[in-house]
Structure formats: C-alpha cells, structure tokens
Amino acid sequence: MSHRIVLGAVAYDPKVVTIWDGFQRFFALHGLEFDYVLYTNYERQVEQHFAGAFDVAWNSPLAWIEAERVARARGRKARAIAMRDTDCDLTSVVLVRQEGPKSAENLRGKVVGVGASDSPQATLLPLEHLASLGLEPGRDFEVRRFDVLVGKHGDHVGGERLAAQALVRGEVDAACVIDGNHLAFSADGTLPRGATRVLAQTGRFDHCNFTVLDGVNEAAVARFRELLFGMRYDDPAVRPLMDLEGLKQWREGRTSGYAALERACERFGWLTPFLKHMGAA
Amino acid sequence: MNAPARRLELGSLGFDSGASTLLALELGSLRAGESVEIRAEAADLASQLAAWARGRGHRVEELGAGRFQLELGAAHAARRVGAERAGRAPATDVAARPSQRWGLAARGALVEAGGAPFSFRLATADEAWFAGAPELYRAAAAAQWDPGTAIPWDTPLEHPAEVEDALVTVLTYLIENETAALLVPARFATQVHPQFREVLQRLALQAADEARHIEVFSRRAALRRSELGLSTTGGQASLRTLVEEPDFDRAALLLGVLGEGTFVNLLTFLREHAPERCTAELMRLVAADEARHVAFAMGHLAERIRHEPTLLARLASAVRERHDTLRATAGLNEEVFDALVLLAAGAFAPDAIARGHAAVVELVAQMDAGRRMRLRKLGFSADDAASLSGLHTRNFM
Ligand SMILES: [Fe+2]
Ligand SMILES: [Fe+2]
Numbered sequence: 308m309s310h311r312i313v314l315g316a317v318a319y320d321p322k323v324v325t326i327w328d329g330f331q332r333f334f335a336l337h338g339l340e341f342d343y344v345l346y347t348n349y350e351r352q353v354e355q356h357f358a359g360a361f362d363v364a365w366n367s368p369l370a371w372i373e374a375e376r377v378a379r380a381r382g383r384k385a386r387a388i389a390m391r392d393t394d395c396d397l398t399s400v401v402l403v404r405q406e407g408p409k410s411a412e413n414l415r416g417k418v419v420g421v422g423a424s425d426s427p428q429a430t431l432l433p434l435e436h437l438a439s440l441g442l443e444p445g446r447d448f449e450v451r452r453f454d455v456l457v458g459k460h461g462d463h464v465g466g467e468r469l470a471a472q473a474l475v476r477g478e479v480d481a482a483c484v485i486d487g488n489h490l491a492f493s494a495d496g497t498l499p500r501g502a503t504r505v506l507a508q509t510g511r512f513d514h515c516n517f518t519v520l521d522g523v524n525e526a527a528v529a530r531f532r533e534l535l536f537g538m539r540y541d542d543p544a545v546r547p548l549m550d551l552e553g554l555k556q557w558r559e560g561r562t563s564g565y566a567a568l569e570r571a572c573e574r575f576g577w578l579t580p581f582l583k584h585m586g587a588a
Numbered sequence: 589m590n591a592p593a594r595r596l597e598l599g600s601l602g603f604d605s606g607a608s609t610l611l612a613l614e615l616g617s618l619r620a621g622e623s624v625e626i627r628a629e630a631a632d633l634a635s636q637l638a639a640w641a642r643g644r645g646h647r648v649e650e651l652g653a654g655r656f657q658l659e660l661g662a663a664h665a666a667r668r669v670g671a672e673r674a675g676r677a678p679a680t681d682v683a684a685r686p687s688q689r690w691g692l693a694a695r696g697a698l699v700e701a702g703g704a705p706f707s708f709r710l711a712t713a714d715e716a717w718f719a720g721a722p723e724l725y726r727a728a729a730a731a732q733w734d735p736g737t738a739i740p741w742d743t744p745l746e747h748p749a750e751v752e753d754a755l756v757t758v759l760t761y762l763i764e765n766e767t768a769a770l771l772v773p774a775r776f777a778t779q780v781h782p783q784f785r786e787v788l789q790r791l792a793l794q795a796a797d798e799a800r801h802i803e804v805f806s807r808r809a810a811l812r813r814s815e816l817g818l819s820t821t822g823g824q825a826s827l828r829t830l831v832e833e834p835d836f837d838r839a840a841l842l843l844g845v846l847g848e849g850t851f852v853n854l855l856t857f858l859r860e861h862a863p864e865r866c867t868a869e870l871m872r873l874v875a876a877d878e879a880r881h882v883a884f885a886m887g888h889l890a891e892r893i894r895h896e897p898t899l900l901a902r903l904a905s906a907v908r909e910r911h912d913t914l915r916a917t918a919g920l921n922e923e924v925f926d927a928l929v930l931l932a933a934g935a936f937a938p939d940a941i942a943r944g945h946a947a948v949v950e951l952v953a954q955m956d957a958g959r960r961m962r963l964r965k966l967g968f969s970a971d972d973a974a975s976l977s978g979l980h981t982r983n984f985m
Contacts, residue, residue, distance in 0.1 A: 392645065508634075543702035546701070546702045555645035
C-alpha cells in the first residue's frame with residue numbers, strides 16, 4: 308500500500324519552496340506520496356496541525372514547545388520524530404565591543420540588542436541566560452529588539468545581522484546571536500576583525516524537529532522516517548537536497564535540548580497569549 | 589575520539605581573520621575518523637569552532653586552555669563521491685560526448701555529482717568541435733585592435749560632399765550587416781558545451797570583432813554627418829534569415845562562407861576606393877577580421893563534412909531555402925549600389941561614373957568567384973558551386 312504524508316512548514320524564505328519541492332521529488336521516487344502546506348507563521352501552523360490540516364510539522368523549537376503544551380492541555384501527545392544533525396547542541400553568544408563590559412554584571416544599565424521577539428536563539432535563550440545570571444531584562448538592562456519577520460521564530464537571519472551591525476556602530480552595548488551566525492558574521496566582515504568579543508555563551512540547546520501528533524498514520528510516518536534516515540550524504544542524488552536543507556545526516560528526534568527555552572517561555576510568559584488562544588492556558 | 593594524528597597551531601588567528609582557511613588545509617590531509625589537535629590563542633574560538641565543525645559534519649571537543657580536538661566527519665570525503673572529470677584539459681583531447689552535468693566546469697576539472705544537467709544544444713564534438721579551433725582562437729585574440737588608436741581619426745576630409753553622402757549610405761548599410769553578424773555568433777556561443785571552450789571563446793571574439801566594426805563604422809559616419817542613411821525592408825529581410833537561422837552548420841555556411849566571404853571583397857573594394865586614409869584604414873582592419881571569420885566557418889564546415897558527407901546536401905538546401913524566402917524582396921538597395929559606383933568613380937564626369945560602374949560590376953564578379961572557390965573547397969562540384977553562388981543573397985551578406 309502506498310503511503311501519504313502532508314507536511315506543514317513555514318515560508319521564512321523563498322528557498323523553502325525549492326527545499327520541499329526537492330523532498331517531494333525524493334519521496335515520490337521512493338513511492339511515498341508527499342505534499343506540503345506553507346504558513347507565514349508558526350502559530351498558525353501549530354493551530355492547523357491540531358485542526359488536522361497536515362500530518363507532520365517542520366517545527367521551530369518554540370513551535371515544538373507550543374505544540375507540546377497544547378497537546379498536553381488537550382490530553383493529546385506530540386512527538387519529535389526526526390531532526391537535523393546541525394540542529395543539535397547549538398549555543399548562542401552575547402557579543403560586546405572589544406572595549407565593552409568585562410562581565411555580564413557590567414551589562415547593568417546598558418542596552419542589549421536582540422533579534423526577533425520570537426527568536427529562540429537570538430532573543431529568548433540569551434535573555435534567559437542573562438536572567439539566570441541575575442540580570443532581569445527590562446529592569447537591569449534595556450532590550451533593543453531588531454524585529455524582522457515576527458512569526459517566523461527567528462528563522463530569518465536578518466534581525467541578528469541588524470543587532471550585530473548596531474553593536475559595531477555603537478548603538479547598542481551588546482548583541483545576541485547564534486554561534487553559527489557569529490561565525491558567519493566574523494567571516495563576512497559584518498563583525499570587523501577584533502572589534503567584538505564573546506561576553507557570555509548559553510548552554511547547549513536544540514533547534515527544529517519534525518513533529519507529529521497522536522492519531523497520525525503510523526505506517527506512513529514510519530515510511531517517512533525510514534526514507535529520511537536512509538538519505539546518505541555520499542549519495543550524489545540526495546546530496547544537493549541535504550546541502551539545501553543544511554544537514555549531513557538526519558537524527559532521531561530528541562526533546563532534551565528544549566529545557567532552557569521552556570524556562571525562558573515560563574520566565575517571560577511568552578506562551579500565554581497563544582495558549583489562551585488555543586484554549587490551553 | 590581517536591588520539592590526534594596531527595597538531596595545528598592557529599596562533600592568534602580567529603574566524604574573523606581566516607582560521608577556516610588553515611583548518612580546511614589541515615583537514616585535507618586527514619581521513620574520516622582521524623583527528624587533529626588545534627591550539628589557538630584567539631579568544632572566543634570555542635563557540636565558532638563548534639559551529640564551523642557542526643556545519644561540516646565534524647566532531648569537536650574542547651580540551652581546555654585553548655586546545656581543541658577535531659575529528660573529521662564522513663561528509664568531508666562524501667562530497668567527492670560520484671565526482672567525475674570534465675574530460676581532460678588539453679585541447680587535443682576534448683570529450684566526444686561531454687556530459688551535460690559537467691555544465692560550466694573547466695575542461696579537466698573535477699565535477700561534483702548531483703548537479704542539475706545543463707542543456708547545451710551543441711554538445712558533441714561532431715557538432716561543435718574542430719581541431720583547428722584553438723589555433724584560430726589564438727590568432728583572433730592576438731589580432732584584436734583598439735579603434736581609438738588603430739585608426740587615423742584626424743585625417744583631413746577634403747572630398748566632395750556627394751562622396752561623403754555616398755560613404756555614409758554605405759556605412760549605414762554596413763552597420764546593420766555588422767549587427768546581424770554580431771548576433772549570430774553571440775547566439776551560438778550560448779549553445780556550445782563549454783567542453784569545447786576554444787569554439788566558445790572564438791565565437792565570443794567574433795562577436796567582439798563585430799562590436800568593434802559597428803563602432804568604427806558609426807564613428808566614421810558621424811565625422812561629417814549628423815544623420816545616417818536608409819535601412820531598407822529588403823536588406824533587413826535578408827539579414828533576418830541569418831539572425832533566425834537555428835542550425836550552427838547552416839549558419840556557418842550562410843554567414844561565414846557566403847556572407848562574410850562576400851564582405852571581404854566588399855571591404856577590400858571600399859579600402860581601394862576610400863576617399864581618404866581614415867576610411868581606407870578602417871576598411872583594411874575590418875576586412876582582416878572578416879577574413880578570420882571566414883576561415884573559422886570554413887574550418888568548422890570542412891571538418892564536419894569530412895565526418896558527414898551528406899551534410900553538403902543539407903547545406904545546399906539551406907542556400908536554396910534562403911533564396912526562396914528572399915525571392916520576393918528587393919535585394920541590394922539602389923542607394924547602396926549607386927553609392928558604391930560613386931565611391932569608385934570619385935567624380936561626376938560621365939567617364940568617371942563609367943569607370944566606377946565597371947569597378948562595381950568587376951566587384952560583383954569577384955564576389956561570385958570567391959564564393960565558388962570556397963564552395964569548391966568544401967567539396968561541392970563546380971556546377972553546384974556556381975549555382976549556389978548565384979543563389980546567394982543580392983544583399984551581399
Ligand atoms: Fe564584421
Ligand atoms: Fe564577421
């Protein structure tokens with residue numbers, strides 16, 4: 308019997324269409340009927356997942372937490388079934404100018420630039436990290452948001468680059484970016500050589516996963532996972548697709564890397580409006 | 589992780605100053621599963637090194653005190669799996685049927701597998717390549733000239749106004765012919781598989797030659813006149829059949845062997861009868877370029893016909909079809925014909941005009957003889973060569 312999977316994903320960039328079209332061809336080649344629905348924001352995607360609009364969600368870490376919390380409130384079960392190797396064990400850093408504050412404590416009274424308000428890596432996690440060091444955002448330091456494309460949970464790099472540029476120009480005293488963007492901004496000159504340094508680094512956290520809810524066609528999900536885990540980077544037929552999606556290997560879904568983000572959501576009350584909207588708070 | 593096989597000293601190098609270059613160099617000598625100890629003095633390296641390694645599928649462990657251990661992941665070598673050479677570098681060794689997947693890769697480069705195939709239309713050596721192409725490319729590259737310095741633009745112009753008018757009429761006609769001659773090689777250049785790069789380069793230089801011809805004719809026309817002459821529907825109809833010819837071989841015959849070959853005669857005639865040194869010099873330079881274009885078309889077709897003798901019949905029908913298409917058009921416009929007579933006469937006295945007329949009649953005969961000679965060289969019989977030459981457009985190009 309042939310299986311069918313419909314995926315929900317957020318269109319944070321036009322390349323998203325290229326990616327999932329590529330997966331559609333890959334799955335079709337292996338007899339799995341695959342289609343996808345795009346949303347402009349993760350909250351709509353989570354809502355529609357519970358409405359049964361699709362089978363598998365490509366969820367940001369924040370969307371995973373939202374889905375998990377709604378599921379729990381409704382007596383349902385959310386499961387992370389796969390993730391990219393490149394979404395495991397990430398960190399974010401708080402950057403300052405070379406001559407800037409010497410310790411997190413010195414951020415008191417200063418201005419900290421962050422990314423989009425719903426970005427786990429560029430806003431919620433670094434602010435949670437600073438809070439855990441005893442620095443309450445908004446009270447102990449001012450938060451300057453570089454809100455680009457809210458609803459897309461920071462998938463778009465824009466806000467982080469703006470924060471980094473503002474740091475270099477002296478408009479903020481610190482900027483929060485994910486380690487991969489710190490690397491990219493150093494390499495491309497956004498952060499001139501020697502101009503900045505790392506003041507603080509968060510603990511390790513995980514990023515996106517494929518999420519399913521209970522009641523999904525398990526046989527179809529099993530086939531979907533089997534095909535994903537069968538993708539090999541040394542296979543020239545799928546390598547371009549893996550490059551496009553930015554991974555070398557699919558891994559089992561794990562949810563242990565989201566604890567810090569849950570703490571951040573708790574601390575900042577981030578989830579409340581959405582959970583209320585979903586009747587889950 | 590296995591014990592590090594090597595050690596890399598990054599010194600003060602960070603990712604903002606090229607650490608990734610040294611890392612890549614070092615990893616090039618490792619096999620998957622082998623690891624290197626990295627020593628770094630740059631602050632902040634840890635988080636960026638972790639991100640760098642993660643994105644490339646390597647494992648990294650912080651050993652403390654600026655020391656790290658990095659283990660090469662399998663993806664590093666996996667990238668090369670299935671890669672193939674885009675033929676061999678020497679021009680004497682082009683691939684007969686290069687893969688469309690080699691795409692734009694340099695001949696002889698290692699091409700990663702998995703890329704989307706291109707669709708170059710002229711993708712076999714039979715269609716696109718001939719052994720003389722590299723030499724003709726080199727000759728063309730060596731013969732480029734600078735219109736600004738190669739031509740004596742400040743030559744005094746003292747000839748009668750009517751002769752200048754005649755010259756501008758001819759230049760107007762030449763410019764639109766050069767425009768057609770630019771478009772044809774430019775279009776085929778986009779269709780040649782880059783494996784045959786000397787053909788591609790040669791076509792590009794031909795287009796560049798024509799660009800220069802358009803420039804010098806336009807510049808000469810503007811020396812004394814602010815307006816150009818007439819562009820006729822018949823002239824454009826004739827050129828349109830060249831510009832729209834989709835077949836590389838047929839275009840080589842119609843444009844190169846017949847059209848540009850005929851133009852060499854015309855340009856030589858214009859050099860001989862030029863009213864002043866500036867025009868004589870630019871006609872000489874343009875004629876030399878055109879002679880190379882003819883040689884390229886002849887070289888290409890001679891080799892094609894050697895492999896595929898039935899091509900002669902296909903080429904003959906190209907000439908006939910073009911003739912049929914143009915049967916109802918006027919051919920060379922009268923203004924151009926009269927202008928050529930006047931240029932050759934150089935004066936208005938009846939006996940001067942008679943000399944000019946005789947010179948143009950002689951020119952047309954030379955053009956015909958030249959076409960027949962080239963067609964014979966390609967392998968047409970004397971009769972076929974004569975009849976095909978006679979069917980060539982009266983518009984010359
Ligand atoms: Fe020309
Ligand atoms: Fe030419």
